Amino acid sequence: MKNVYRKIYDTVKRIPRGKVAYYGQIAWLCDIPLGARAVGYALSQCPDGSSTPCHRVVDKQGRTKPCFDVYEKDFQRTLLEEEGVTFLPDGRVDMSACLWNGK
Numbered sequence: 001m002k003n004v005y006r007k008i009y010d011t012v013k014r015i016p017r018g019k020v021a022y023y024g025q026i027a028w029l030c031d032i033p034l035g036a037r038a039v040g041y042a043l044s045q046c047p048d049g050s051s052t053p054c055h056r057v058v059d060k061q062g063r064t065k066p067c068f069d070v071y072e073k074d075f076q077r078t079l080l081e082e083e084g085v086t087f088l089p090d091g092r093v094d095m096s097a098c099l100w101n102g103k
Contacts, residue, residue, distance in 0.1 A: 062093035
């Protein structure tokens, strides 16, 4: 399992500032079929202070996750906005403008 986590973390580290990826996309890039939940779990285990930008991973619809709100309300959104990620009026990331192409 350690190797799978390392693969996930290494892939997430490739997401550039101002872009996001979704859980299923990371699973696909890591060759983990139907592994979106595994990606979510791996990211939840990522240690605080890690260089892995977990906040750049959102769900497929562009919604942020409340697990980041441990620090403050809308913490993930704040981090993304500081990097230039844009949001739609309904609060979702503008996936058409900010989705990482995986390269």
